[in-house]
Amino acid sequence: MRIFTKLSAPLCLLFVFFCLKTAFSSSIHASSFSTTHLCSHEEALALLQFKTSFSIDYTVWENYCGQNYSKMESWKEGIDCCSWDGVSCDNVTGHVIALNLSCSFLYGTFRSNSTLFFLKNLQSLNLSWNDFRHSKIPSEISQFTRLKHLDVSFSQFSGQVPEEIAHLPKLVSLNLSSSDFYDDSLELILETTTFKNLVHNLSEVRELVLGGVNMASANPRFFMNLSSSLTTLDLSNSVLRGNFPNSIFRFPNLKNFFLSGSENLTIDLPSSNWSSPLQQLYLHDMDCGRRLPESIGDLKSLQSLSLVYNNFRGQIPSSLANLTQLTSLSLSNNQFSGVLPPWIFTLPLLEDLYPNHNKFQGQINQFSQKSLIHLDLSNNKLQGSIPNSIANLVNLSYLDLSSNHFSDFVELDMFLALQNLETIILSSNNLSLRMNVDANFTLPKLTDVFLSSCNLSEFPNFLRHSNGLQSLVLSKNSIHGNIPEWICEKDDLKILDLSHNNLIGKIPNRLPKFLSVLNLQANYFDGNIPFGFPEGCGLQNLNLHGNQMEGLLPRSLVNCSMLEVLDVGNNNISDTFPHWLESLPDLQVLVLRSNKFHGFVQSTKESPSFPKLRVLDLSSNDFRGPLPVRYIENFKAMMDIYRDEGSPEYMNIGSYQYSLVVTLKGFDYELQRILTIFSSIHLSNNMFEGEIPDVIGKLSSLKGLNLSHNNLTRHIPPSLGTLTDLEWLDLSSNELVGKIPDELGNQFNTFGNGSYEGNNGLCGIPLSKSCDGIGTPPSFFQEKDEFWRFGWRVVVLGYGCGVFVGLEMGYHVFRAGKPKWFVSLFDGRPSQSGRKMRKARRLVQRRS
Numbered sequence: 001m002r003i004f005t006k007l008s009a010p011l012c013l014l015f016v017f018f019c020l021k022t023a024f025s026s027s028i029h030a031s032s033f034s035t036t037h038l039c040s041h042e043e044a045l046a047l048l049q050f051k052t053s054f055s056i057d058y059t060v061w062e063n064y065c066g067q068n069y070s071k072m073e074s075w076k077e078g079i080d081c082c083s084w085d086g087v088s089c090d091n092v093t094g095h096v097i098a099l100n101l102s103c104s105f106l107y108g109t110f111r112s113n114s115t116l117f118f119l120k121n122l123q124s125l126n127l128s129w130n131d132f133r134h135s136k137i138p139s140e141i142s143q144f145t146r147l148k149h150l151d152v153s154f155s156q157f158s159g160q161v162p163e164e165i166a167h168l169p170k171l172v173s174l175n176l177s178s179s180d181f182y183d184d185s186l187e188l189i190l191e192t193t194t195f196k197n198l199v200h201n202l203s204e205v206r207e208l209v210l211g212g213v214n215m216a217s218a219n220p221r222f223f224m225n226l227s228s229s230l231t232t233l234d235l236s237n238s239v240l241r242g243n244f245p246n247s248i249f250r251f252p253n254l255k256n257f258f259l260s261g262s263e264n265l266t267i268d269l270p271s272s273n274w275s276s277p278l279q280q281l282y283l284h285d286m287d288c289g290r291r292l293p294e295s296i297g298d299l300k301s302l303q304s305l306s307l308v309y310n311n312f313r314g315q316i317p318s319s320l321a322n323l324t325q326l327t328s329l330s331l332s333n334n335q336f337s338g339v340l341p342p343w344i345f346t347l348p349l350l351e352d353l354y355p356n357h358n359k360f361q362g363q364i365n366q367f368s369q370k371s372l373i374h375l376d377l378s379n380n381k382l383q384g385s386i387p388n389s390i391a392n393l394v395n396l397s398y399l400d401l402s403s404n405h406f407s408d409f410v411e412l413d414m415f416l417a418l419q420n421l422e423t424i425i426l427s428s429n430n431l432s433l434r435m436n437v438d439a440n441f442t443l444p445k446l447t448d449v450f451l452s453s454c455n456l457s458e459f460p461n462f463l464r465h466s467n468g469l470q471s472l473v474l475s476k477n478s479i480h481g482n483i484p485e486w487i488c489e490k491d492d493l494k495i496l497d498l499s500h501n502n503l504i505g506k507i508p509n510r511l512p513k514f515l516s517v518l519n520l521q522a523n524y525f526d527g528n529i530p531f532g533f534p535e536g537c538g539l540q541n542l543n544l545h546g547n548q549m550e551g552l553l554p555r556s557l558v559n560c561s562m563l564e565v566l567d568v569g570n571n572n573i574s575d576t577f578p579h580w581l582e583s584l585p586d587l588q589v590l591v592l593r594s595n596k597f598h599g600f601v602q603s604t605k606e607s608p609s610f611p612k613l614r615v616l617d618l619s620s621n622d623f624r625g626p627l628p629v630r631y632i633e634n635f636k637a638m639m640d641i642y643r644d645e646g647s648p649e650y651m652n653i654g655s656y657q658y659s660l661v662v663t664l665k666g667f668d669y670e671l672q673r674i675l676t677i678f679s680s681i682h683l684s685n686n687m688f689e690g691e692i693p694d695v696i697g698k699l700s701s702l703k704g705l706n707l708s709h710n711n712l713t714r715h716i717p718p719s720l721g722t723l724t725d726l727e728w729l730d731l732s733s734n735e736l737v738g739k740i741p742d743e744l745g746n747q748f749n750t751f752g753n754g755s756y757e758g759n760n761g762l763c764g765i766p767l768s769k770s771c772d773g774i775g776t777p778p779s780f781f782q783e784k785d786e787f788w789r790f791g792w793r794v795v796v797l798g799y800g801c802g803v804f805v806g807l808e809m810g811y812h813v814f815r816a817g818k819p820k821w822f823v824s825l826f827d828g829r830p831s832q833s834g835r836k837m838r839k840a841r842r843l844v845q846r847r848s
């Protein structure tokens, strides 16, 4: 009964305690809480009850926490609670004063009657990285009147932050970063009154972290009334609107300021007097004006400056040269132009330099600092040769010079001194890489090597001793000969892309054990596809397109249960339809075109087949019989693709993008990236016969359908008219008859005569041959045809300047008036509403 007399809590809590007591009294012996225990009986009970109100789920943030046990495993009766993991007590009073339950795999609703609120003496509470299943933050939080540190970040709280959060006047740090990457409606909302009170009441707050919190209703002006003790303000990916007060740059103690991804927020960078002692400044993905003022050089203490995804133009201010404390400078994805100033390569402490994705041009200076660790100059217009002083950058771990206009011959020995190099990306320049035949050097730490389009004529043998190699991309060179033994022995290797070379011979039997991507497209390999794919084969992308492979498809491919892309197009494979692949759960792209596949295409079973297939290309084979109705009925992924226009996503593994050859109007185009919403069916140039099944109308997310050059008969089913996403349709050269359904004529007015030609029995709009003998005005067709040709002209023009741009441009033209985000694909900038991507990106940045 002593317990009850001590309590001054409300009635409901009395009830809680009653339950607690009944729950535990039977098992707690008097001796359990002997006087040697610092921790009080009540607080121990409260903690134990708190523990039982959640389940422990080891899948909660499992990859983020770097631990595989819950602290609560050590919470047991009979042991002094002050010695439990995550619990800290005042060493005189025995009160629990700090609770660190971060990464405890807690899963369940956080209730307002939680017994945690008994711990009235708490000064620090860390609940980050749990999953409270979108609970609201209970208003009872205000009972922790002594709280100084509150961290509920990444714990899946959502809804409105209670106004009681402003009743914690002692708070020194508050972290409400929210974490739902999938559903913005589940974010935390900080309303204007609560925010105003918080600013007003939290007079001692030094660190305020509101990443991802929705403050759309709050006036950003209130930020200027924050306590002048503020040292950290983190507003990454918060939803804010209006104009952010630039007086923030004059806060006397502000060291870290992060502001990003608020699409409706502007900030006018001050033209003078940035007096804050800022050490880290991140302004990402928002409207900061077009000029970065010279006055930014006032921030003499700056160590890390990141200004990515803004609209900055013009030259980088020369005053940055004065920021000699800088260790990290990120300017990527703006429109900066001019030459890269010489001082950028002399800043004495600089470790990370990211001017990538801008319009910098001209030659680059010699490097004089040795501190650089990450250097990314990619996607600019830099030219000239690579300075030989690069050999001085002995700490360099990441080097990306790709997609510039660097030219000249490069002796690979040049990189010999860079013994810490892990990633080297030189692709897409005008470089000619050469190897000194006598050179015997190795870069032992290399993991990722991207040397596409580098005029290599032989394999870079120095890689032979790089044992940690994970990605080797040597596509679009003129390497000849066989695949060397040593490559086949690199069992860490995950990505091997040797496409577009002059390789010959047989594909080796033994391939690296843990390969995820094998791309040998466009070479001269011949013989059978030899490999017996072992049980547990981890291949995700197998591309043998455009070789001279013969024989059968190895049945052991079914062992590759993670297979997403199988492309054996343009070979001489002679086999029947591989229906045995239909159970592969992740297969998305199956390309068998231009081979000698033959026979009927038929499902062998009733159960779901090819559940994720989005691209099926069987064209130019000897398939016969009816169209594969049962498969079509089951192409779930073409019926119902999750559409989020905000964030185009591509198939990839890490930074390696999958590519795909598609054939449109007889031309092959290489899509250098595969949009995850791209779906098409190509069955042309076979001997399919019978009618087009009505069920094809169910494939509602289909973008392209080509059934041309078959022997299809009877009518076009009206259900085709429901395919509103269709962008190209080719039914030409069949034996189709009857009126083109109105649904098609009206819906797809971009499909001109050509789509249907060679079907002498067809009539009606949009064909000039009318069904009732009354002609339609010829201008109508010319117009449509013009549009059609215009579309194709863009594709073909684009082909010359870069294949994928061409195709995406074409895609864009077809979609005129459709989602805007396609525009954003061209310059590498994410869409305006791609918050999800940004969140994910930010998380990755945080964790790294």
Ligand SMILES: *[C@@H]1O[C@H](CO)[C@@H](O)[C@H](O)[C@H]1NC(C)=O
Pocket: 015, 016, 019, 049, 111, 113, 114, 115
């Ligand atoms: C808290 O309230 C919920 C219902 O809202 C109830 O199921 C639960 O038993 C209560 N917990 C305690 C400890 O009283």
Ligand SMILES: *[C@@H]1O[C@H](CO)[C@@H](O)[C@H](O)[C@H]1NC(C)=O
Pocket: 068, 069
């Ligand atoms: C947790 O990880 C450690 C090593 O980090 C390992 O020894 C231990 O077996 C793991 N425990 C469980 C339950 O997986």
Ligand SMILES: *[C@@H]1O[C@H](CO)[C@@H](O)[C@H](O)[C@H]1NC(C)=O
Pocket: 091, 092
């Ligand atoms: C109690 O903690 C304070 C600081 O928190 C420390 O200075 C003091 O030495 C501790 N006393 C004992 C007896 O451990």
Ligand SMILES: *[C@@H]1O[C@H](CO)[C@@H](O)[C@H](O)[C@H]1NC(C)=O
Pocket: 100, 101, 102, 103, 126
């Ligand atoms: C809190 O717990 C986490 C996870 O176990 C640990 O990484 C962190 O260092 C702890 N923080 C404090 C202040 O003890």
Ligand SMILES: *[C@@H]1O[C@H](CO)[C@@H](O)[C@H](O)[C@H]1NC(C)=O
Pocket: 102, 103, 126, 128, 129, 149, 150, 151, 173
């Ligand atoms: C809470 O714990 C996490 C570790 O998971 C740690 O990173 C964070 O700094 C802690 N929060 C506070 C306020 O100490």
Ligand SMILES: *[C@@H]1O[C@H](CO)[C@@H](O)[C@H](O)[C@H]1NC(C)=O
Pocket: 166, 167, 168, 169, 197, 198, 200, 201
């Ligand atoms: C400030 O906090 C106190 C409790 O500490 C509370 O009573 C008061 O209402 C708060 N003021 C505002 C403006 O929220």
Ligand SMILES: *[C@@H]1O[C@H](CO)[C@@H](O)[C@H](O)[C@H]1NC(C)=O
Pocket: 128, 151, 153, 173, 174, 175, 207, 208, 209, 232
């Ligand atoms: C939350 O913010 C506080 C204050 O800046 C910080 O110390 C803590 O590490 C953050 N928590 C996490 C999980 O990052």
Ligand SMILES: *[C@@H]1O[C@H](CO)[C@@H](O)[C@H](O)[C@H]1NC(C)=O
Pocket: 196, 200, 222, 224, 225
């Ligand atoms: C913010 O501060 C300004 C000047 O310091 C003051 O005029 C204004 O009333 C304050 N606003 C709030 C909401 O406290």
Ligand SMILES: *[C@@H]1O[C@H](CO)[C@@H](O)[C@H](O)[C@H]1NC(C)=O
Pocket: 216, 239, 263, 264
């Ligand atoms: C930004 O403003 C536009 C136009 O008012 C609105 O459609 C959009 O939803 C806003 N974005 C956010 C994140 O509030």
Ligand SMILES: *[C@@H]1O[C@H](CO)[C@@H](O)[C@H](O)[C@H]1NC(C)=O
Pocket: 297, 318, 319, 320, 321, 322
């Ligand atoms: C660097 O700082 C000095 C002293 O503050 C100033 O005189 C000079 O103009 C600055 N240099 C540049 C390039 O801004």
Ligand SMILES: *[C@@H]1O[C@H](CO)[C@@H](O)[C@H](O)[C@H]1NC(C)=O
Pocket: 440, 441, 442, 465
């Ligand atoms: C090349 O160097 C490696 C290791 O540094 C050594 O094992 C090998 O024998 C050398 N080969 C030649 C031909 O010198």
Ligand SMILES: *[C@@H]1O[C@H](CO)[C@@H](O)[C@H](O)[C@H]1NC(C)=O
Pocket: 687, 689, 690, 711, 713
């Ligand atoms: C097309 O199919 C019809 C029967 O539907 C058949 O009579 C005809 O011979 C076929 N044509 C060709 C070229 O196979």
